[in-house]
Amino acid sequence: MKFIASKKLSDNQSLRLVMIWMIVALIITLGLNIIVKSIDYGTSPQQWVDTLLGNTEKFIDPMTINDLLLRVHTDLFTLILIYILIGSLYIRTSHPKSLKLGLLSISLITLILYPIMLIVSVLYSGAFAVEIAGVSFILFNLIMLIESIWLLIMLIRGKL
Amino acid sequence: MNPRILQLLALVFIALVLLQSVLGGVLFWHSIGITPHAIFSHYEHKSLHGLLEVVSPHALFIAVALMATLHFLSFIPTINENTKRVTTHLLFGLFILDQGSVFFIASGFELFAIIKLGSFILFELLLGWVWIIIFEKTLRELK
Numbered sequence: 001m002k003f004i005a006s007k008k009l010s011d012n013q014s015l016r017l018v019m020i021w022m023i024v025a026l027i028i029t030l031g032l033n034i035i036v037k038s039i040d041y042g043t044s045p046q047q048w049v050d051t052l053l054g055n056t057e058k059f060i061d062p063m064t065i066n067d068l069l070l071r072v073h074t075d076l077f078t079l080i081l082i083y084i085l086i087g088s089l090y091i092r093t094s095h096p097k098s099l100k101l102g103l104l105s106i107s108l109i110t111l112i113l114y115p116i117m118l119i120v121s122v123l124y125s126g127a128f129a130v131e132i133a134g135v136s137f138i139l140f141n142l143i144m145l146i147e148s149i150w151l152l153i154m155l156i157r158g159k160l
Numbered sequence: 161m162n163p164r165i166l167q168l169l170a171l172v173f174i175a176l177v178l179l180q181s182v183l184g185g186v187l188f189w190h191s192i193g194i195t196p197h198a199i200f201s202h203y204e205h206k207s208l209h210g211l212l213e214v215v216s217p218h219a220l221f222i223a224v225a226l227m228a229t230l231h232f233l234s235f236i237p238t239i240n241e242n243t244k245r246v247t248t249h250l251l252f253g254l255f256i257l258d259q260g261s262v263f264f265i266a267s268g269f270e271l272f273a274i275i276k277l278g279s280f281i282l283f284e285l286l287l288g289w290v291w292i293i294i295f296e297k298t299l300r301e302l303k
Contacts, residue, residue, distance in 0.1 A: 065190065066187075066190050066191055069183060069186060069187040069190060070187060070191075072183060073180070073183045073184055073187050076176075076179070076180045076183065077180065077221075077225065080176065080177070080180060080291070081225055081228060081229075084228070084229070084232065084291070084294065084295070085228060087298065088232065088294075088298055091298060101165065101166075101169075104169070105165070105169055108169060108172050108173060108176070109172065111176060112172055112175060112176045112179065115179060115183070116179070
């Protein structure tokens with residue numbers, strides 16, 4: 001499949017430029033994603049647990065299921081788009097197929113674990129599920145960031 | 161490349177898309193309700209400002225998301241041009257119908273509650289189908 005462009009992006013300079021800026025914007029988005037989550041949920045696993053499940057000692061109310069669903073729904077929509085955009089470009093790189101498949105698989109598994117574990121945690125008050133969700137979110141964003149930076153380098157050097 | 165791994169990945173992605181669609185549905189059900197009457201009751205007392213606060217970000221984000229999704233679809237040679245054209249018209253049309261209905265509901269047209277519900281369900285199903293096609297083709301490239 002010829003995602004986005006012809007066989008080689010470097011053949012089409014204007015499209016290559018668009019792709020470079022799209023990757024730059026996605027890198028900023030991924031960075032901001034992590035910052036926003038650290039403000040919303042906290043920077044430690046305990047803070048994530050407190051925000052989602054509440055903490056009577058600290059007078060923190062648990063998150064309502066409606067609020068959580070809204071956040072997860074919005075997050076998932078954004079993250080799926082990021083995954084499709086970066087994944088479709090990353091597949092064109094010269095990396096070994098096993099590495100490409102490995103990174104795509106891990107990011108996909110973390111992408112599906114994140115919303116499921118968040119919902120499970122609120123429905124069953126599971127602190128462990130919150131931690132899995134947090135780790136999944138960070139891992140997904142990091143893999144996407146690494147792939148994006150690699151893509152940016154390849155695009156700038158005209159090797160994609 | 162082991163086809164079983166690819167099939168498994170495809171299944172995980174399909175599950176993800178289904179999860180997103182189900183989440184959208186559950187959110188709709190929880191915050192508004194799934195009967196035309198509940199939808200009408202939710203929107204009939206909303207102010208123009210209240211409606212715009214929801215519709216405005218959706219209009220921007222869904223338009224960008226559809227553009228990104230459909231431009232991928234346009235590069236898939238196995239899907240014929242007519243299907244691509246119809247899918248594009250349908251997705252944008254359903255989206256406009258879904259978002260635009262709320263203004264008519266707020267003006268008292270109860271029929272638009274049914275139109276909103278129908279267009280919302282069809283939009284979710286169609287978008288899920290497009291995402292699955294794109295992912296399946298991407299995986300085939302890896303083979």
